[in-house]
Amino acid sequence: MAQVTEAQILDALRAVRDPDRDQDIVSLGIVTGLVIKDGNVGFSIEVDPKRGPHLEPLRKAAETAVDKVPGVLSVTAVLTAHTPATAARAQPTAQQNPAPAARQRPQAQSATASTRELAPGVRAIVAVASGKGGVGKSTTAVNLAMALAASGLAVGVLDADIYGPSLPRMMGITDKPASEDGRILQPLEKYGVKCMSIGFLVPEDSPTIWRGPMVMSALEQMLRDVAWGELDVMIVDMPPGTGDAQLTISQRVPLAGAVIVSTPQDIALLDARKGLNMFRKVDVPVLGIIENMSTFICPHCGGQSDIFGHGGARAEAEILNVDFLGEVPLHMDIRKTSDAGTPIVVSAPDGPHALAYRAIAEAVWAKISPSGDAKRRTAPRIVIG
Secondary structure, three states: OOOOOOOHOOOOOOOEEOOOOOOEOOOOEEOOOOOOOOEEEEEEEEEEOOOHOHHHHHHHHHHHHHHHOEEEEEEEEEEOOOHHHHHHOOOOOOOOOOOHHOOOOOOOOOOOOOOOOOOOEEEOEEEOOOOOOOHHHHHHHHHHHHHHHHOOOEEEEEEOOOOOOOHHHOOOOOOOOOEEEOOEEOEEOOOOOOEEEEOOOOOOOOOOOOOHHHHHHHHHHHHEEOOOOOEEEEEEOOOOOOOOOHHHHHHHHHOOOEEEEEEEOHHHHHHHHHHHHHHHOOOOEEEEEEEEEEEEEEEOHHHHHHHHOOOHHHHHHHHHHEEEEEEEEHHHHHHHHHOOOOOOOHHHHOOOOHHHHHHHHHHHHHHHOOOOOOOOOOOOOOOOO
């Protein structure tokens, strides 16, 4: 397979013209953040935030043009807002400037960059987070959402893990979201829950090779430019760790609170503590800790074995002065139903595992409901000096 070059991509994009300025987008200097890796292409198109709502056809045209380049396997373009200062200067590409993302200063969006509130019809937004991967956070987030929906609430799920989206597989969704006006996407719905994930828009085996600003823009678009409608609660399945995506959600989204998922062993709890402290630093209420894979239940004899230990999260909750929300065992049925796209709360609603999730959901709802402890807070104003 021929190697795709930056020159080929830029040549293809020169055929795409800005409808308002009658020039190609390369000559205008609004193509930024170009990344090429193994035939997968990603880039941003920087536009004035006032024009953003009607430029979705431009974004699609850019993707189509690049997709025709020989050797391109996948292409993802996102619209991002710019300030006048950044619009005038040339932007180096990933191949020209291989400096790590940590050294790049994030761009400040103008005050008008978000002309619509993020998910305005959602009464409470809850982040489900973990300090590290592999602790069952996504399984917990999905089953928590199913349990809340089973209690009669209007629920949505946002998969905020741009690099490793799992919601399509865990919900058994293979469709792509539609848009009636070319601007606002309709969330996909299953089991009575509205869902959105970057995994609905890109092939399952296609890697996402975006820099931090593109990730942040995509997260905001999935909140602002999706017709979530009126929801009692939205569950946000956060990516593991404490990076750009976590800070974007914490600082730009009016979270009612965060739920921390951990396994019982010390190394997982150490990372869980970091995630919890991140939310505290940005003034997001921590609703409590869940101990996942709390004990292993043998599917043959029913015997229990504490493979990862037991009770560590409960003890950590006491040390950190947060609530312990409950524990979920390590069981094959939970794994099987998650892989099959039929969460255990849906496929076996009266089983012990579903009841464990429902008890956790009741504890969370008691905190975020209109009569509970947590309220939808106003997202803090971000100033980048």
